[in-house]
Amino acid sequence: MRIHAEVNGEAREFETKGSESLLFVLADQLGLPGAKGACEQGECGSCSVMLDGRLVCSCLVMAVDVDGSEIVTVEGLGRSGLHPVQKALVDSGAVQCGFCTPGFVVAAAALLDENPVPSSDEIREALSGNICRCTGYGAILRGLDSLAGNR
Amino acid sequence: MEVIRPADIQEAAAALAENPGAVPLAGGTDLMVEVNFGHIRPSAVITLRRVEEIQELSRRRIGAGVTFRDLETGDHRALAQLARTIGSPQIRAAGTIGGNIGTASPAGDSLPFLAGLDARIELRSAARGARLVPWDEFFIGVKQTSKRPDELITAVLLPEDLPDRQEFAKIGQRSAMVISIVAACVFRWRGGRTRVALGSVGPTPIRCRRAEDMISNERNPGESALDEFARIVSEEVRPITDHRGTEDYRRHSSGVLARRLLERCLAS
Numbered sequence: 001m002r003i004h005a006e007v008n009g010e011a012r013e014f015e016t017k018g019s020e021s022l023l024f025v026l027a028d029q030l031g032l033p034g035a036k037g038a039c040e041q042g043e044c045g046s047c048s049v050m051l052d053g054r055l056v057c058s059c060l061v062m063a064v065d066v067d068g069s070e071i072v073t074v075e076g077l078g079r080s081g082l083h084p085v086q087k088a089l090v091d092s093g094a095v096q097c098g099f100c101t102p103g104f105v106v107a108a109a110a111l112l113d114e115n116p117v118p119s120s121d122e123i124r125e126a127l128s129g130n131i132c133r134c135t136g137y138g139a140i141l142r143g144l145d146s147l148a149g150n151r
Numbered sequence: 152m153e154v155i156r157p158a159d160i161q162e163a164a165a166a167l168a169e170n171p172g173a174v175p176l177a178g179g180t181d182l183m184v185e186v187n188f189g190h191i192r193p194s195a196v197i198t199l200r201r202v203e204e205i206q207e208l209s210r211r212r213i214g215a216g217v218t219f220r221d222l223e224t225g226d227h228r229a230l231a232q233l234a235r236t237i238g239s240p241q242i243r244a245a246g247t248i249g250g251n252i253g254t255a256s257p258a259g260d261s262l263p264f265l266a267g268l269d270a271r272i273e274l275r276s277a278a279r280g281a282r283l284v285p286w287d288e289f290f291i292g293v294k295q296t297s298k299r300p301d302e303l304i305t306a307v308l309l310p311e312d313l314p315d316r317q318e319f320a321k322i323g324q325r326s327a328m329v330i331s332i333v334a335a336c337v338f339r340w341r342g343g344r345t346r347v348a349l350g351s352v353g354p355t356p357i358r359c360r361r362a363e364d365m366i367s368n369e370r371n372p373g374e375s376a377l378d379e380f381a382r383i384v385s386e387e388v389r390p391i392t393d394h395r396g397t398e399d400y401r402r403h404s405s406g407v408l409a410r411r412l413l414e415r416c417l418a419s
Contacts, residue, residue, distance in 0.1 A: 001154055018152040019186045019193055040187040042180055042242055043328055054220070054244040060183040061245070062176060064154045065198050107240070128327030129239020 003067045007032070008076030016063045023047045023058035026073060034074035034102045045130030048103040048110075049073045055110040057129075074102035077109050084147060085109045092143030096134035103130050108144055120150050153195035160204045160275060160305055163197055168277040168301050170195045175303055177205075177216055178245035180238070181254045205249065205305055213307040215249025215273075219261075222248065227309075229267075229319035229336050233260045236319075239327050249304040252289075255296045256330075258351045260321065262290065263336040265307060266356035267348035268314075273306040274298055283308060290355035314338035314346070316416035321350075322404050332396040333404045337412035343367050345416075347409050352388035352401050359387040359409070366413065380413060381406035 004013045007030060014029045021040075026032040026049070036046040040059045047058040050072040058073075077083040082090065085108045095101050104127060111118055111126035118126065123144050132140065155173065157163035167173055173195035176182060185191040199205060205216035210226050220243040222234035237243055237251075237260050251261045252272060264270075271283040278301060289296050298304065316339045323329030334350035345367045347359040362383040369376045390401035 019196070021183060021187060041184040042238065045239065045241060048241055051245075055241050056245045057180075057241045059187060060179050060242075062179055062183060062186070062196065064152075064196065065176060065179065065200060067156075110240075125327075126240055129241045 001064055003064060005066045005068065006070045008072055008079070014063075020063050021059045022049070022051075022061040022063045022066055022071070025063040026058060026071075032073050032075050035106075036099055036102060038099070042129075043131065044100070044103070045107060045127075046100050046103040048106040048130065050106065050110060055107055072106075074106050077105060083109060085112065085144070088143040088147035089140065092139045092146065094136060094139040094143045096132075096136045100130060100132045100134075104132070104140055112148075116148075118144075118148050120145055123148065123150075152193055155195060155197045157197060157199075157202060160202055160303070161277075163199060163202055164275050164277040164301075164303055166197050167303060170197075171300060173197050175199055175253075177247045177250050178218065180242050180246040181250055199303075207306070210313075211309045211311070213248055213309070215252070215304045215306055216247050217249075219243040219246050219248070219251075227264075227313075227317065229317040229338070230261070230264050232319040233264055233321070233334070233336070236260060236321055236326070242328075248307060252307070253296070253298070253304050255290055255294050255355075257293055257354055258330045258334070259356075260331060260334050260350060262286075262356040263334050263348040263350040264319065266290075266358055267317075267336040267338050267346040268309055269346075270310070271308045272298075272304060273308060274302040275305045276301045276303070281305065286356070287358075293354045312340075314344075315341045318412040318415045320408055320412055322408065330395065333390075333401050333408055335405065335408040335412055337409060337416055339413065339416040343370050345413065347384060347413075349384070349388055349405050349409070351395075352390040352405050354389075357388050359384045361387055362409070372413070372417065377410050377414065381410035384409040 038044045038046045042057045042060045049058045155166040174193040176196045177199045205214040207214040219234040219237045251259045272289045275281045321331040321334035331351045338346040366380045385402045385406035388405045392398045
């Protein structure tokens with residue numbers, strides 16, 4: 001089935017084969033490998049994207065359901081230089097293996113869209129759906145706290 | 152796979168009648184896990200995310216398509232509390248109350264809320280229109296409901312006489328992305344009437360009716376009444392032992408949790 005969607009501000013179209021996820025289509029057909037597939041059950045947050053303004057796990061979105069939708073992936077956040085969240089994570093040395101980083105970047109950017117000055121607790125709650133298997137949470141939270149002016 | 156995109160709920164019900172194997176798709180947070188792991192290969196899906204009638208949210212009617220994210224800030228304190236504990240922000244932005252009801256997991260976190268308030272589930276089919284099913288006739292077993300194959304869940308209806316105080320809490324290994332070991336809702340009306348419902352401690356949500364009768368007669372329950380209330384709740388639940396917790400742990404925590412929530416309801 002032919003699906004039309006706005007992806008990172010551009011009109012894109014793709015063909016679905018069946019019930020595959022948006023995550024699969026992003027990497028396989030749209031050349032956007034930023035969202036990462038790991039658990040494929042919504043547990044890890046590595047595949048986080050914005051769908052119609054809401055942070056979701058792209059592994060849990062059936063690709064056929066995004067016809068007419070707006071999608072923003074991590075690639076869409078850093079198009080004119082680093083996004084402030086990316087800069088903050090670089091500055092705090094928040095990347096170890098880096099696999100979870102795109103998901104954290106999208107989740108944190110979604111939080112700041114809604115709440116530009118989140119408290120430390122609000123940051124933790126907003127990132128509760130993202131798992132870092134290197135357990136590098138300290139540096140991630142430090143980076144975002146300093147971006148939000150919490151110190 | 153066939154994709155049916157109904158414009159309204161009537162079209163959706165008609166599509167389900169014409170395609171008996173079609174799978175309704177709303178938030179996808181339960182369905183896509185099954186799809187990703189190859190447990191389900193739908194021959195057809197009916198997309199419901201943009202069907203407006205099921206997005207309606209008012210004090211006594213909650214559309215099946217309302218997401219937990221939208222319920223986090225709603226009118227009902229216990230519903231808002233439980234919504235905020237479901238999954239993660241990503242899951243809450245997609246997952247709907249209708250999906251939670253349809254999946255009918257023993258650990259479905261919205262289920263104790265519905266049970267404690269004697270909510271009714273609204274179902275719609277092309278052949279018979281809408282019907283209302285009381286929660287205790289809807290949830291009939293582990294992941295089993297009395298919904299017929301040609302019916303869609305369209306809304307939850309709450310009673311007119313809503314409680315003055317309501318509290319929810321659950322126990323899990325961490326504060327996000329957990330499947331509840333015990334979940335509990337307590338409702339209290341001025342005058343004493345009390346309702347207690349728990350999840351994850353039986354095949355369906357459990358109402359503790361003996362504990363309710365006992366505590367509803369106590370206008371200002373003291374320590375001994377609260378102890379007795381907790382003891383009866385622990386007796387009335389029907390938990391099993393599994394990898395998340397033992398029967399004993401769940402019985403004990405059910406009483407502790409129900410008592411704690413009742414105390415919160417009683418605090419001025």
